[in-house]
Amino acid sequence: EAGVAQSPRYKIIEKRQSVAFWCNPISGHATLYWYQQILGQGPKLLIQFQNNGVVDDSQLPKDRFSAERLKGVDSTLKIQPAKLEDSAVYLCAGRRGNEQFFGPGTRLTVL
Amino acid sequence: RKEVEQDPGPFNVPEGATVAFNCTYSNSASQSFFWYRQDCRKEPKLLMSVYSSGNEDGRFTAQLNRASQYISLLIRDSKLSDSATYLCVVPGFSGGYNKLIFGAGTRLAVHP
Numbered sequence: 100e101a102g103v104a105q106s107p108r109y110k111i112i113e114k115r116q117s118v119a120f121w122c123n124p125i126s127g128h129a130t131l132y133w134y135q136q137i138l139g140q141g142p143k144l145l146i147q148f149q150n151n152g153v154v155d156d157s158q159l160p161k162d163r164f165s166a167e168r169l170k171g172v173d174s175t176l177k178i179q180p181a182k183l184e185d186s187a188v189y190l191c192a193g194r195r196g197n198e199q200f201f202g203p204g205t206r207l208t209v210l
Numbered sequence: 211r212k213e214v215e216q217d218p219g220p221f222n223v224p225e226g227a228t229v230a231f232n233c234t235y236s237n238s239a240s241q242s243f244f245w246y247r248q249d250c251r252k253e254p255k256l257l258m259s260v261y262s263s264g265n266e267d268g269r270f271t272a273q274l275n276r277a278s279q280y281i282s283l284l285i286r287d288s289k290l291s292d293s294a295t296y297l298c299v300v301p302g303f304s305g306g307y308n309k310l311i312f313g314a315g316t317r318l319a320v321h322p
Contacts, residue, residue: 132309134312139314140314140315141214141297141312141313141314141315142254142297142312143312144309144310144311147309155309190253190254194308197242197244197259197301197308198256198259199254199256199310201253201254201255202253203252203253204253
């Protein structure tokens with residue numbers, strides 16, 4: 100079974116630029132999560148999808164962050180414009196039962 | 211009170227030592243709990259699930275105290291390969307769907 104795929108693995112941008120991350124969860128995982136993990140902290144949920152619908156985006160900074168999962172499979176997370184404090188690892192995860200399976204993450208550095 | 215709080219660490223222990231981490235949670239309605247392990251620059255992976263009073267898997271024992279709302283993870287006979295960050299995870303609910311709330315993690319360094 101293939102794992103959760105994410106790209107790019109690393110991204111360096113300057114503040115005020117835009118960036119997009121892509122995730123393809125494990126086949127059949129209807130629930131998809133995007134997390135932000137700042138250095139030294141645990142993952143913080145940004146948005147949760149059930150198939151192609153959003154079920155929780157209460158912690159997503161909607162003035163600059165957006166996410167979509169149009170066909171209920173892969174998903175993109177966008178930041179526009181980026182700020183210095185957005186530097187973090189962005190993790191995508193799917194769920195089977197009570198276990199979440201994470202992708203390798205995208206490490207974003209905003210200069 | 212934070213939803214999930216953990217010992218900050220880091221814990222530096224020699225090989226063979228026994229080490230325990232504690233985690234407290236605020237939602238008394240939570241029924242199941244998890245410990246995830248995260249290696250440096252890697253993604254978190256499920257280590258253990260805790261559904262009742264506790265769970266044991268080889269050198270790892272997780273215990274749950276519902277009255278005091280804390281979970282512990284005990285590692286016996288520590289190995290160098292146990293060096294990682296251990297994340298305490300508590301379920302939550304939003305929009306009728308399950309979600310996981312992660313603690314900040316406790317860093318363990320096992321040295322020779």
